[in-house]
Amino acid sequence: MINAVGRELPDYLDGFGKIKPFNGAFATLPDMPRQSPKVKRMCPGNHKVLNDLEEVFTKIPIRDGMTLSFHHHFRNGDGVVNMVLATAAKLGLKNLTVALSSVFPVHAPLIDHFKSGVVAALDTNYISGPVAAAISQGLPARPTILRTHGGRARAIECGQLHIDVAFIAAPATDCYGNINGVSGPTACGSLGYAFPDAEYADYVIAVTDHLEEYPLSPISIPQTRVDFVVKTDRIGDPKGIVSGTTQITKDPVQLKIASLAAQAIKASGMITDGLSLQTGAGGASLAVASFVRKMMRETGIVGSFALGGITGYLVQMLEEGLFKKIVDVQGFDLEAVRSLAANPNHLEVGAGFYANPFNSGCTVNQLDCVILGATEIDTNFNVNVVTGSDGIIMGGSGGHSDAAAGAKLTIIVANLLRGRLPILVDQVMTVTTPGETVDVLVTEWGIAVNPLRNDLLERFKTAGLPVKDISELKRIAEDIAGIPQTNRSQGKIVAVVEYRDGTIIDIVRQVPK
Amino acid sequence: MINAVGRELPDYLDGFGKIKPFNGAFATLPDMPRQSPKVKRMCPGNHKVLNDLEEVFTKIPIRDGMTLSFHHHFRNGDGVVNMVLATAAKLGLKNLTVALSSVFPVHAPLIDHFKSGVVAALDTNYISGPVAAAISQGLPARPTILRTHGGRARAIECGQLHIDVAFIAAPATDCYGNINGVSGPTACGSLGYAFPDAEYADYVIAVTDHLEEYPLSPISIPQTRVDFVVKTDRIGDPKGIVSGTTQITKDPVQLKIASLAAQAIKASGMITDGLSLQTGAGGASLAVASFVRKMMRETGIVGSFALGGITGYLVQMLEEGLFKKIVDVQGFDLEAVRSLAANPNHLEVGAGFYANPFNSGCTVNQLDCVILGATEIDTNFNVNVVTGSDGIIMGGSGGHSDAAAGAKLTIIVANLLRGRLPILVDQVMTVTTPGETVDVLVTEWGIAVNPLRNDLLERFKTAGLPVKDISELKRIAEDIAGIPQTNRSQGKIVAVVEYRDGTIIDIVRQVPK
DSSP: OOOSSSOOOHHHHHEEEOBBBBTTTOOOOOSSSSOOOOOOOOTTTTTESSHHHHHHHHHTTHHHHEEEEEOOTTTTGHHHHHHHHHHHHHTTOOOOOEEEEOOOOTTHHHHHHEEEETTTEEEESBOSHHHHHHTTTOOSSSSSOOOOOHHHHHHHHTTSSSEEEEEESSSSEETTOOOOSSSSSSSOOOOOGGGGHHHHHHHEEEEOOEESSSOSSSSOOOOOGGOOOEESSSOOOGGGOOSSSOOOOOOOOHHHHHHHHHHHHTTOOOOOOTTTTEEEESSHHHHHHHHHHHHHHHHHEEEEEEEEEOHHHHHHHHHHSSSSEEEHHHHHHHHHHHHHHHHHTEEEEHHHHHHHHSOOGGGGOSSSSEEEHHHHHTTTTTTEOBBBSSSSSOOOOOOHHHHHHHHHHHHHHEEEEEETTTTTSSSSOOOOGGGGGGOEEETTTTTEGGGGGHHHHHHHHHHOOOBHHHHHHHHHHHHOOOOOOOOOOSSSSEEEOOOOTSSSEEEEEOOOO | OOOTOOOOOOOEEEETEEEOOOOTTOOOOOBBBBBOOBBBOOOOOOOESHHHHHHHHHHHTTOOOOOEEEEEGGGBBOOHHHHHEEEEHHHHHEEEEESSSSOOOOGGTTTHHHHHSEEEEEEOOOOHHHHHHHHHTTTTSSEEOOOOHHHHHHHHHHHSSSSSSEEESSEEEEETTOOSSSSSOOSSSSSSOOOOOOHHHHHHEEEESSSEEOOOOSBBOGGGGGEEEEEOOOOOGGGGGSSSSSSOOOHHHHHHHHHHHHHHHHTEEEEEETTTEEOSSSSHHHHHHHHHHHHHHHHHHEEEEEEEEOOOHHHHHHTSSSSSEEEEESSSSSSHHHHHHHHHTTEOOOHHHHHSSSSOOOGGGSSEEEEEESSSEEOOOOOOOOOOSSSSOOOBBBBBHHHHHHEEEEEEEEEEEEETTTSSSOOOOOOBBBBGGEEEETTTTEEEOOOOGHHHHHHHTTTTTOOOOOOHOOOHHHHHHOOOOOOOHHHHHHHEEEEETSSSEEEEEEOOO
């Protein structure tokens, strides 16, 4: 069958199940009740603190084939996933599913767990590093499910992702399991991606290196959902939170693109009081923020809120009064952690509040503008952030598709050429974010506007911006670099790319070693 | 059938259903999944603000026989219940169930709605004023369900109380339905009793007189659960929050009882660092707090937390450093409101976090000591706070049974004689809180200790406290006032008294006008 972005999909996939094809960004309606975990009780006088992870495994007990979930707020500094899976391996468990909201190079030991059969499947929103390559080579027994941040919250709340045991890396907790991310020696800030896990898992375990007196405050995850508390020496390295650059780019081409993007935001009429903005942590995204900041200062504009993964740069804008609030589902650096702990206008929210399309309203719906990147983009504005042009997994949607769907103005910033390859192609290798939710592509060679947004095209032309048809941009790229060869693998399906509404927007096939 | 406190109950009650008898405070285990409301969605660009309540009724639509829920944080100053039910009456609706966490004299218009058939049943935790009398006279078509605060949270979370539409009186909200109780002209403080309603109702409506810019903060009830926002002129009168006395009693007998209770707490070894305490808002309860405060000051003790309905008196103790935290499910005066808004150590929690017996751990389980009142108490330490000795409803458990079950030390303070009647009897008219969860009765004539707590008896004797057998106290009362006549009504059952675990601990029968 062919889905709404033209991708051929099987009806059924072994190890995954029936495939529901993507049918348009807002075409699929929820038709299920909320997940309803078993009700528990805890008598007065009973205790939650256990000595070690092995005790957790035997107490629950954790059995072959269960789904264990984890959050990624420590990013490349996470210590809990490896610790828990080492325990599982030691106890001889097999066939586990790991539902980890994002995977980083630090999680390389997963590869051995795939090989030994301890872990049979991965359910995640983003993968970087050696685990991504291992999946592309077909290592896990079952296909990986690649979700979006909002889609993961939806899958948990709506029952498509059933978690047997959620392990929460808990920077601070008390004896009764209240958790926050802002206290303790390994504070990581917002714990937003763990909120759905804590709410709907059958069992919830706080793994901590910092116990405070009862009752802990603030409380991000409540005692009412936490079954056991395990104290360990160290749950992670907060320095690892800062993955990659969180500094404004110094690359002149990227600065040019960022400047153009900021002008596009201005031309769209959004530099007004109440502006809300999401930027990523990448250097180009931050450069856009810096140009917008300048415009806001010059015109005395006070924005409403900054959203998403939060950096020190956005914290500065909050503290300067350029935004009234920060809505934080994830901290990208230690400044974001500090601000969340201290500033009542810096709000911690869960993944469902951030981006779940199936509730009574998530925050991306309130977003004016989002700046996003792309590995590839096609002439229908479909974006790939899952695979490289070689077909090997190197990322994932994270909040990409969510913010694109929600924001009034979705801008993709990208160098028209990456290395010697055009990023603008006829068909992206893997559709992640559907073109109907992308409004504008900004490159160093000009700006392309989605034909669905002729209102923007007129505004950009009036503002004198270098607007070009997207086909023309593609021709420019091909004139410089030639037409890239596309080598579509015919190997087995190693991953499904799930759109935020639970439909399948694309698949990823095995690539030979 | 006869339940574990000796009460005869029918197996089945018309308008209520099958009756599960109370079987002991911790004998009944949960055997159900959590309630799973239908999943909804909200597309970008859709709005939630409606013009008036009638629009809400037609938009949902609200139909005959539905259950509408409300919180009682405005207590006797509430304006929303009457407003919504007047709309229902105007639109000709019939046979509604009103699930209002507590009922006050201001809700007297309910009586007309009972008469006209607009409202057929009431589900609540506490009733004072004319509505209580009307129920005792058998006015509503179906029996009233009297729950506890924790039991109501349980009933909602576990699916025994299904709410079609929750109306949240919202002191502050934004256009997307985020709600708090600390901003705006009618701030009422904690919204804890509305948390379960907002989480599990099919539809949630914020009724507000104060809209703030998006995103509102702090957020007590999130946009993800709120479907519509209705702006009205005034949702209530915050002055009505202060119901009855929240001042320390000046009555010498009550002061004597309070002093004895404080000495009992001390003798039980609880005046140590980390003490946690719940007192009500009544003058006698506050007097106990004042004696405890003095002991804490004298010995330099720093307590852990104060819990429950919060008064300015407890706020003073927090600000003085005698408690590290306040855990607030309900504000009893405007000082509590002020403190919750300003003090990060003053925590707002939901009814489930406070006292739901069926989750992974509620806060009453962490309580050292609770001071509670009684209308009657019997020689098995069973307490009645539902009916007067005439059998007419005049209260309800509220958090009484919850705190009694959770706390390490549950003290009932009561004058041995109320008016000319002994409060100590062979059998209370209506069992509300089972004797097995009550440790100590303190009266002006001495202290009785539950035989289950011989450890306490020894400590009290060692401390030289005036300990008496409970039968001896009863004899003293009867020597003074005679043996009270008990006139058990044989009328129809007008209310069931549900214990916090969902079993029925007693029933209330109709009393002639």
